[in-house]
Amino acid sequence: MHQNSYAYYARVVALLNPPAARRPGVHRGAVVRSAVPESACIGENVVVGRGVQLGDNVTLQPGCVIGDGVSIGDDSLLHANVVVYDRCVIGRRAIIHAGAVIGSDGFGFAKEGERWVKIPQIGRVVIGDDVEIGANTSIDRGALDDTLIADGVKLDNQIQIGHNCSIGENAAMAGCVGIAGSTRVGRRCTIGGAGMISGHLELGDDVHVSGGTLVARSLSRPGQYTGVFPLDGHAEWLQNAAQLRRLAKLVERVAELEKKIKPMEIEY
Amino acid sequence: MHQNSYAYYARVVALLNPPAARRPGVHRGAVVRSAVPESACIGENVVVGRGVQLGDNVTLQPGCVIGDGVSIGDDSLLHANVVVYDRCVIGRRAIIHAGAVIGSDGFGFAKEGERWVKIPQIGRVVIGDDVEIGANTSIDRGALDDTLIADGVKLDNQIQIGHNCSIGENAAMAGCVGIAGSTRVGRRCTIGGAGMISGHLELGDDVHVSGGTLVARSLSRPGQYTGVFPLDGHAEWLQNAAQLRRLAKLVERVAELEKKIKPMEIEY
Amino acid sequence: MHQNSYAYYARVVALLNPPAARRPGVHRGAVVRSAVPESACIGENVVVGRGVQLGDNVTLQPGCVIGDGVSIGDDSLLHANVVVYDRCVIGRRAIIHAGAVIGSDGFGFAKEGERWVKIPQIGRVVIGDDVEIGANTSIDRGALDDTLIADGVKLDNQIQIGHNCSIGENAAMAGCVGIAGSTRVGRRCTIGGAGMISGHLELGDDVHVSGGTLVARSLSRPGQYTGVFPLDGHAEWLQNAAQLRRLAKLVERVAELEKKIKPMEIEY
Numbered sequence: 001m002h003q004n005s006y007a008y009y010a011r012v013v014a015l016l017n018p019p020a021a022r023r024p025g026v027h028r029g030a031v032v033r034s035a036v037p038e039s040a041c042i043g044e045n046v047v048v049g050r051g052v053q054l055g056d057n058v059t060l061q062p063g064c065v066i067g068d069g070v071s072i073g074d075d076s077l078l079h080a081n082v083v084v085y086d087r088c089v090i091g092r093r094a095i096i097h098a099g100a101v102i103g104s105d106g107f108g109f110a111k112e113g114e115r116w117v118k119i120p121q122i123g124r125v126v127i128g129d130d131v132e133i134g135a136n137t138s139i140d141r142g143a144l145d146d147t148l149i150a151d152g153v154k155l156d157n158q159i160q161i162g163h164n165c166s167i168g169e170n171a172a173m174a175g176c177v178g179i180a181g182s183t184r185v186g187r188r189c190t191i192g193g194a195g196m197i198s199g200h201l202e203l204g205d206d207v208h209v210s211g212g213t214l215v216a217r218s219l220s221r222p223g224q225y226t227g228v229f230p231l232d233g234h235a236e237w238l239q240n241a242a243q244l245r246r247l248a249k250l251v252e253r254v255a256e257l258e259k260k261i262k263p264m265e266i267e268y
Numbered sequence: 269m270h271q272n273s274y275a276y277y278a279r280v281v282a283l284l285n286p287p288a289a290r291r292p293g294v295h296r297g298a299v300v301r302s303a304v305p306e307s308a309c310i311g312e313n314v315v316v317g318r319g320v321q322l323g324d325n326v327t328l329q330p331g332c333v334i335g336d337g338v339s340i341g342d343d344s345l346l347h348a349n350v351v352v353y354d355r356c357v358i359g360r361r362a363i364i365h366a367g368a369v370i371g372s373d374g375f376g377f378a379k380e381g382e383r384w385v386k387i388p389q390i391g392r393v394v395i396g397d398d399v400e401i402g403a404n405t406s407i408d409r410g411a412l413d414d415t416l417i418a419d420g421v422k423l424d425n426q427i428q429i430g431h432n433c434s435i436g437e438n439a440a441m442a443g444c445v446g447i448a449g450s451t452r453v454g455r456r457c458t459i460g461g462a463g464m465i466s467g468h469l470e471l472g473d474d475v476h477v478s479g480g481t482l483v484a485r486s487l488s489r490p491g492q493y494t495g496v497f498p499l500d501g502h503a504e505w506l507q508n509a510a511q512l513r514r515l516a517k518l519v520e521r522v523a524e525l526e527k528k529i530k531p532m533e534i535e536y
Numbered sequence: 537m538h539q540n541s542y543a544y545y546a547r548v549v550a551l552l553n554p555p556a557a558r559r560p561g562v563h564r565g566a567v568v569r570s571a572v573p574e575s576a577c578i579g580e581n582v583v584v585g586r587g588v589q590l591g592d593n594v595t596l597q598p599g600c601v602i603g604d605g606v607s608i609g610d611d612s613l614l615h616a617n618v619v620v621y622d623r624c625v626i627g628r629r630a631i632i633h634a635g636a637v638i639g640s641d642g643f644g645f646a647k648e649g650e651r652w653v654k655i656p657q658i659g660r661v662v663i664g665d666d667v668e669i670g671a672n673t674s675i676d677r678g679a680l681d682d683t684l685i686a687d688g689v690k691l692d693n694q695i696q697i698g699h700n701c702s703i704g705e706n707a708a709m710a711g712c713v714g715i716a717g718s719t720r721v722g723r724r725c726t727i728g729g730a731g732m733i734s735g736h737l738e739l740g741d742d743v744h745v746s747g748g749t750l751v752a753r754s755l756s757r758p759g760q761y762t763g764v765f766p767l768d769g770h771a772e773w774l775q776n777a778a779q780l781r782r783l784a785k786l787v788e789r790v791a792e793l794e795k796k797i798k799p800m801e802i803e804y
Contacts, residue, residue, distance in 0.1 A: 004380070006378035006379070007378040007379065007380040007385045009378065009387070010377075010378040010385045010386065010387040010388070011385065013387060013388045013390070013412075014386070014387075014388050017388045017390045020336070020354065027299075028299050029297050029299065029313065029565050029581065031563075031564050031565065031580045031581075031598075043315070044299045044313075044315045045297065045299075045313045045315065045331075045565060045580075045581045045599070047579070047580045047581065047598040047599070047616075061333065062299075062315040062333045063313070063315070063331055063333055063349070063351075063581075063599055063617070065597065065598045065599055065616035065617060065634070068556070079351070079353075079372070080315075080333035080351040081331070081333060081349055081351055081367075081599070081617055081635075083599075083615070083616040083617055083634035083635060083671075085615075085634070086556065095373070095386075097369065097372040097373065097406075098333070098351035098353070098369040098372055099349075099351060099367055099369045099404065099406070099617075099635055099672065101633065101634040101635045101671035101672055101693075104615070104633040104634055104670065104671035104693065105631070105633065105668075107670065107690070107692040107693075107710060107711065109546075109690055109708065110542040110543040110545065110546040111542070111543065112540070112543040114688075114705070114706050114723075114724060115666075115688050115706055116688060116690050116706060116708060117543045117546045117547065118546065118550070118631075118668065119545070119546040119549060119550075120546070120549045120550050120553045122549070122553045130383075132373075132386065134372065134375065134406070135351075135369040135372035135406040135408075136367065136369055136404050136405075136406045136635065136672050136694075137672075138633075138635070138670070138671040138672050138693040138694055138711075140671075140693065144549075152382075152383050152384060154375070154377055154384050156375040156428075157369075157372065157375075157406040157408065157428045158404075158406055158426065158428040158446070158672075158694065159694075160692075160693045160694040160711040160712050160729075162711060169382070170382050170383055170384060172377065172384060174375060174448065175375065175406075175428040175430060175446050175448065176428050176444070176446040176464070176712070178694070178711050178712040178729050178730050180710065180711070180729050180747070187382075188382060193428075193446050193448050193464055193466070193467075194446050194462075194464045194482070194730075196712070196729060196730045196747060196748050198729070198747060199729075210770065211448070211464060211466055211482065211484070212464050212482035212484075213765075213767060214730070214747065214748035214764050214765070214767065215767055216747070216748075216764070216767065217767070223769060223770070224769070224770035225767055225768065225769060225770060225773075226767070226768065226769075226770045226773040226774075227764070227765040227766055227767035227768060227773060228482050228484070228495070228765055228773075228777070229481075229482070229495040229496055229497045229765045229777075229780070230495055230777040230778070230780055230781050231481060231482065231483055231484065231485070231493055231494070231495035232493065232494065232495060232781055233491060233492070233493060233494075234478065234491070234492035234493060234494045236781070236784075237493075237494040237495060237496075238494075239783075239784040240780060240781060240782075240783045240784050241496070241497075241498040242498070242784075243783045243784050243786075243787050244497070244498055244508060244512070244780070244783060245498050245500055245504070245508060246508075246787075247508045247511045247512060247515070247783070248504075248507040248508050248510075248511050250511075250518070250786070250787060250790060251511050251514075251518060253790055253794065254518060254521055254522060254525070254790060257525050257790070257793050257794065257797060258521065258525065260797055260800075260801060261525060261528055261529065261797065264528075264532060264800060265528060272648070274646040274647070275646040275647065275648040275653045277646065277655070278644075278645075278646040278653045278654065278655040278656070279653065281655060281656045281658070281680075282654070282655075282656045285656045285658045288604070288622065295567075296567050297565050297567065297581060311583070312567045312581075312583045313565065313567075313581045313583065313599075329601065330567075330583040330601045331581070331583070331599055331601055331617070331619075347619070347621075347640070348583075348601035348619040349599070349601060349617055349619055349635075363641070363654075365637065365640040365641065366601070366619035366621070366637040366640055367617075367619060367635055367637045367672065367674070398651075400641075400654065402640065402643065402674070403619075403637035403640035403674040403676075404635065404637055404672050404673075404674045404694075420650075420651050420652060422643070422645055422652050424643040424696075425637075425640065425643070425674040425676065425696045426672075426674055426694065426695075426696040426714070437650070438650050438651055438652060440645065440652060442643060442716065443643065443674075443696040443698060443714050443716065444696050444712070444714040444732070455650075456650060461696075461714050461716050461732055461734070461735075462714050462730075462732045462750070479716070479732060479734055479750065479752070480732050480750035480752075496750050496752070496763070497749075497750070497763040497764055497765045498763055499749060499750065499751055499752065499753070499761055499762070499763035500761065500762065500763060501759060501760070501761060501762075502746065502759070502760035502761060502762045505761075505762040505763060505764075506762075509764070509765075509766040510766070512765070512766055512776060512780070513766050513768055513772070513776060514776075515776045515779045515780060515783070516772075516775040516776050516778075516779050518779075518786070519779050519782075519786060522786060522789055522790060522793070525793055526789065526793065529793060529796055529797065532796075532800060533796060
């Protein structure tokens, strides 16, 4: 379908299917420790900490837990049981689906002998405007600096974003993607389902990673990148996979053949 | 172990270990906006929306959030903090584990210039009888039509099912599986842990996908399918993986050798 | 950075950034059915079941659901909306992040004709001291015996640990890892992001699995193990992946060439 017609379709469906009516107010069992606008809709059993700033028309569905010092922009909607840790920032028009966790500690430990010593994670998660985050997705807070999710980013379900990552404007990631810590993903990048990006890498703008692909080096040039073992019947796979482990040896055998055939060629 | 004896074992263990006694009633802090049977056990701080239909002996453990218009069949058990979005349907004897999310929006956006426009997701999730769903698993609602989970399906933890998928009767999927949108999985299929199925595919009945395998094409014939890079010591892997990226070239070199040796053979 | 200096840095950051003050007491909407120490901090809308044993200075943040007979050691911190199923044991100084689920049923079914019969999961999860567990991570209870997480284990977000696994002391796993049922992971093992370990395997002490690697056999020797399809431009990948499915055939062709060239060599 033509892209513009697809966007047109999106708008028509939205017009024909307005969202359910909001019921502003603080609902039963909610505990709100900050001053919130009258337009806020705080669902049942929501907990809102101290020093929280809510924009206009924010909806917090039942069971959300909003830590101290959090800021959430106008018209944002958090579905049920979302958790936002202390001091995180969420922009305007966010849609965050049920069970998502924003601002959990990054995975940072120093080795001391055989044991791991926790490195306190004192950065935040800072999320721009028009971001959508899927169900049961987790975004870790930064260690010292912040984890950054730019305007217009769309994240599907079951995604993991490590500490100190920076995700560029209008990037989109399908389900089950993982981005390890301190990696920068450029603007308009797309990452297919279950794509995995190692830590401390830089993906330039307009890099597209295929589903199921592991990226272990930085990618500065725009384009589509893939690394997936091709599917096969199990018996055929067994044969090929076994040979794969001897591939370097096979390359040597071919080089040997080439060397041997070289003098023979001279004769002809 | 013989399969029948294994099923027999399952029944004996069940007999010897009856589930904890249910305590019917609406517990403290629960907010119930629909008429529910007296046999319902509505745990602490559960929220049940408007127009919800519960069968007999439904158990909703603490912190569950059940949207408006949801239907849940007889004898179903939702563990703590499960979220079911508006209008979704769950059959009889369901077991849904903690943190699962049923009916979150599918990942549907139209591109408009650099930005993504959300396509409203107005379908439902419809789940048959005797389905078990693991902890922190997410199942997206359909865009226009419904996402369908047939009778007897068993889903492990941390699974992602995209919008408009259809999962056939008695299919089973191990942990961390992802099924992208609009894919149909046949009856009695099994998908090993972390298996990933791309979108808009069709897997016939009795297709078995090995763990860690990415499926990027439809599979109509029954059988076991695999695509996994074989494990090796890191040094050996480095060698073989480097050669793999030159495999097409190696094939050319072998073809060249074959061409050269052809005339020599005639002489002998 | 030198490891000791890194650990030193961790301690300095911790000193300069003490955790937010605890507010002991049972907060609004919490339902506590067991006797708990005065030092416990039970957040809003927490549910604590019967026969629960809490050590000193335990913090349960809002929305946590603690099943009957659970035990949690001194100084442990459960972030918001964590669910701990009945009878599980958590040691001292645990940090469990939001949305984690401890003790859900293992994925155990016996086949009976076309249908799956549930095998009751009556073991527990037993977690040692100084364990950290990431956001939205799930750990299944054992079928008969227990799932064991030893002292000092660090688990990142979105991890799945199957029933009856045993994870050795000070092992660490990055995000999106999956460990299938009944696998034993040795002491000090590390598993990179999205690493997947099949069921019923044994990984010895000091085994290190690279990110994105599927392990389908036991590994007794210490060392680094890897199995990842190398990333490439999509066009190049297509070429190489297609050849990969004919690798066994290529090996035969090379062997044929070697056989043919053998008698020619004698002449020289």
